[in-house]
Amino acid sequence: MRTQVGIVGAGPAGLLLSHLLALRGIDSVVVETRSRAYCEARQRAGVLEDGSVRLLREAGLADRLDRLGLEHGGIYLQFAGERHHVDFRELTGGRTVTVYAQTEVVKDLIAKRVASGGAVHFDVVDTEVDHLTSDQPVLRFTGADGTRHEVGCDAIAGCDGFHGICREAIPPDLLTVRERGYPFAWLGILADVPPSTDELIYAHHPNGFALHSLRSPTVSRLYLQVGPDESVGAWPDDRIWDELQCRFELPGSGWRLKQGPVLDKGITPMRSFVGAPMRYGRLFLAGDAAHIVPPTGAKGLNLAMADVAVLAPALDALLHGDARPADDYSATCLRRVWRSTHFSWWMTSMLHRIPGADDMEAELQLSQLRYVVASRAAATSLAENYTGYPELPAGTNLAR
Numbered sequence: 001m002r003t004q005v006g007i008v009g010a011g012p013a014g015l016l017l018s019h020l021l022a023l024r025g026i027d028s029v030v031v032e033t034r035s036r037a038y039c040e041a042r043q044r045a046g047v048l049e050d051g052s053v054r055l056l057r058e059a060g061l062a063d064r065l066d067r068l069g070l071e072h073g074g075i076y077l078q079f080a081g082e083r084h085h086v087d088f089r090e091l092t093g094g095r096t097v098t099v100y101a102q103t104e105v106v107k108d109l110i111a112k113r114v115a116s117g118g119a120v121h122f123d124v125v126d127t128e129v130d131h132l133t134s135d136q137p138v139l140r141f142t143g144a145d146g147t148r149h150e151v152g153c154d155a156i157a158g159c160d161g162f163h164g165i166c167r168e169a170i171p172p173d174l175l176t177v178r179e180r181g182y183p184f185a186w187l188g189i190l191a192d193v194p195p196s197t198d199e200l201i202y203a204h205h206p207n208g209f210a211l212h213s214l215r216s217p218t219v220s221r222l223y224l225q226v227g228p229d230e231s232v233g234a235w236p237d238d239r240i241w242d243e244l245q246c247r248f249e250l251p252g253s254g255w256r257l258k259q260g261p262v263l264d265k266g267i268t269p270m271r272s273f274v275g276a277p278m279r280y281g282r283l284f285l286a287g288d289a290a291h292i293v294p295p296t297g298a299k300g301l302n303l304a305m306a307d308v309a310v311l312a313p314a315l316d317a318l319l320h321g322d323a324r325p326a327d328d329y330s331a332t333c334l335r336r337v338w339r340s341t342h343f344s345w346w347m348t349s350m351l352h353r354i355p356g357a358d359d360m361e362a363e364l365q366l367s368q369l370r371y372v373v374a375s376r377a378a379a380t381s382l383a384e385n386y387t388g389y390p391e392l393p394a395g396t397n398l399a400r
């Protein structure tokens with residue numbers, strides 16, 4: 001087998017890259033260890049920045065997004081028993097975000113790849129990448145029918161997430177890692193109940209952080225800060241709802257969280273991680289394979305999409321004899337990655353109960369929250385970061 005670009009991983013990064021390359025007439029093969037059904041059902045992110053929505057529209061991927069996505073002009077920050085609105089539209093001159101689940105983005109991408117005859121191999125095992133410093137790197141995998149394949153490529157994209165094999169193919173002395181763990185995790189549920197809010201609520205509470213997000217007019221997505229080593233078994237539905245009611249309570253307002261059947265439940269650890277450079281020879285890392293952020297700023301999916309928006313034109317140029325954009329790929333992406341890493345760390349530190357924190361730290365946290373909702377400058381900074389960074393290049397020009 002031969003292809004121009006071998007892509008490891010059929011998450012948002014790998015699938016979108018494959019599509020952006022196809023728009024440029026570049027051939028790719030995507031390999032994925034999980035089944036198609038698993039990839040389409042995995043509950044993860046839910047918020048798209050302005051720039052991500054524009055990219056999907058320009059790439060012809062927004063039919064369902066334009067019908068089903070929920071445009072939000074702000075968020076609520078709740079603390080000390082009060083709920084405050086941060087108005088993104090007003091603060092940023094009209095910028096918004098769109099609530100559209102990662103499951104739907106992935107479904108749209110897979111449907112498009114399959115409809116246009118793109119090669120996506122699900123249920124593969126034993127993926128290997130080799131000869132990465134030559135100009136003919138090799139991708140090997142065993143397909144669902146047990147056949148071993150070897151694919152000669154011009155370049156390989158490692159879009160295989162945080163636990164994939166591609167980052168580990170870079171010699172450790174050539175990869176600089178910066179990382180931070182957090183002493184808590186998120187318990188997330190999907191509930192068959194209409195949202196109790198028109199926009200996301202980020203709640204700071206003495207018991208810990210809570211987030212009310214949504215998936216559709218009839219389905220809600222809710223999160224609770226829990227201990228780093230807790231198991232889902234310790235959280236029966238009643239306990240989850242009681243804790244959510246407590247953390248979102250607004251005394252005297254009459255507001256109450258609507259409850260319904262829990263459709264999905266999972267625990268996500270929190271970590272910041274940046275591996276650099278995002279390239280080794282003809283191997284290019286994109287998305288979670290290179291960097292992860294805690295979900296408090298809703299940045300993970302958006303960063304994955306921004307990376308491949310830079311990578312597609314860079315690979316196009318490389319394949320046509322111009323190495324410069326590929327040489328700049330890592331540095332270009334890392335500027336956005338570090339901005340999002342800082343913002344996610346800042347949101348996480350401001351909103352969670354930090355185990356072991358003393359009264360001094362608790363007061364500093366509350367002071368920061370009061371400042372964000374009282375100062376136009378501080379609120380604008382949050383709004384600008386949350387909605388995205390038009391000033392940082394993401395290579396959204398799809399034309400060659």
Ligand code: RFL
Pocket residue numbers: 008009010011012013014031032033034039043044045046047102124127159160161162163164165267268286287288289295297298299300301302304
């Ligand atoms: P993905 O989505 O992890 O996709 C990588 C794909 O690679 C496959 N793979 C392999 N395929 C072939 N051979 C191998 N050896 C392979 N090893 C792995 C995997 O099966 C997978 O299908 O990475 P990508 O495309 O970079 O996309 C990134 C986003 O998925 C991620 O940043 C966000 O979802 C992060 N994230 C969240 N972000 C938010 O903004 N809000 C959230 O609420 C949120 N929740 C989450 C999350 C990430 C989670 N992970 C990674 C544990 C919840 C979870 C559970």
Ligand code: PHB
Pocket residue numbers: 044045046047200213214221295296297298
């Ligand atoms: C989600 O809808 O899953 C979501 C929204 C905002 C976040 C994290 C997750 O900050």
